Amino acid sequence: AQKITQTQPGMFVQEKEAVTLDCTYDTSDQSYGLFWYKQPSSGEMIFLIYQGSYDEQNATEGRYSLNFQKARKSANLVISASQLGDSAMYFCAMREGGNYGQNFVFGPGTRLSVLP
Amino acid sequence: SQTIHQWPATLVQPVGSPLSLECTVEGTSNPNLYWYRQAAGRGLQLLFYSVGIGQISSEVPQNLSASRPQDRQFILSSKKLLLSDSGFYLCAWSVALGMGTDTQYFGPGTRLTVL
Numbered sequence: 001a002q003k004i005t006q007t008q009p010g011m012f013v014q015e016k017e018a019v020t021l022d023c024t025y026d027t028s029d030q031s032y033g034l035f036w037y038k039q040p041s042s043g044e045m046i047f048l049i050y051q052g053s054y055d056e057q058n059a060t061e062g063r064y065s066l067n068f069q070k071a072r073k074s075a076n077l078v079i080s081a082s083q084l085g086d087s088a089m090y091f092c093a094m095r096e097g098g099n100y101g102q103n104f105v106f107g108p109g110t111r112l113s114v115l116p
Numbered sequence: 117s118q119t120i121h122q123w124p125a126t127l128v129q130p131v132g133s134p135l136s137l138e139c140t141v142e143g144t145s146n147p148n149l150y151w152y153r154q155a156a157g158r159g160l161q162l163l164f165y166s167v168g169i170g171q172i173s174s175e176v177p178q179n180l181s182a183s184r185p186q187d188r189q190f191i192l193s194s195k196k197l198l199l200s201d202s203g204f205y206l207c208a209w210s211v212a213l214g215m216g217t218d219t220q221y222f223g224p225g226t227r228l229t230v231l
Contacts, residue, residue, distance in 0.1 A: 033218070033219075035220075043206075043224070043227070044222060044224050044225060045160075045206060045208075045222035045225075047219055047220070050219055091159060091160070095218065104150070104220060105162075106159045108158070108159045109159055
């Protein structure tokens with residue numbers, strides 16, 4: 001079974017508008033971490049934002065926020081005020097286990113295209 | 117600040133030839149290190165991870181191997197490359213800061229084409 005599901009293979013958004021990229025996950029662990037990464041055409045994976053399973057507030061980093069709904073096991077990424085430079089692949093990832101857990105799994109990704 | 121280096125950036129190798137990709141991390145001690153492979157248009161597949169010198173865990177059986185001869189050096193190798201080894205190889209590091217916070221940071225990657 002897929003541990004990380006990203007149902008949107010591709011998304012389009014108009015410049016300056018907000019966009020939500022979906023991510024659902026599957027785990028039976030109580031302690032886990034959720035991550036979003038951006039991969040531009042250059043290939044480098046850029047860390048964007050992190051949410052811990054025990055964090056009560058949604059994580060925010062500048063224009064990025066993570067809409068964490070634990071009961072629904074979803075961790076959607078919201079990008080506000082989209083910019084042309086936001087065009088890239090976006091990957092949701094999860095790390096299961098406690099302090100020494102090494103089980104880190106990525107979703108299939110969503111390609112975001114920002115239109116001028 | 118921490119930085120992670122990978123080389124070479126691109127590599128074209130014939131089938132059956134050996135492979136050596138290197139990854140080094142600066143600015144941190146005793147990092148966890150990872151090798152991932154990404155096929156064209158796909159997600160990331162974890163190949164190996166290491167929590168210390170000489171400690172390597174393999175996630176996927178293949179003709180690749182990994183070694184960690186020094187604390188901040190991680191090497192991916194193969195004795196004989198296959199066509200299916202083509203892909204984008206990413207090295208990553210993390211430090212466990214606490215429960216669930218060991219964010220992985222990635223290097224620039226190596227694009228390998230096996231002909």
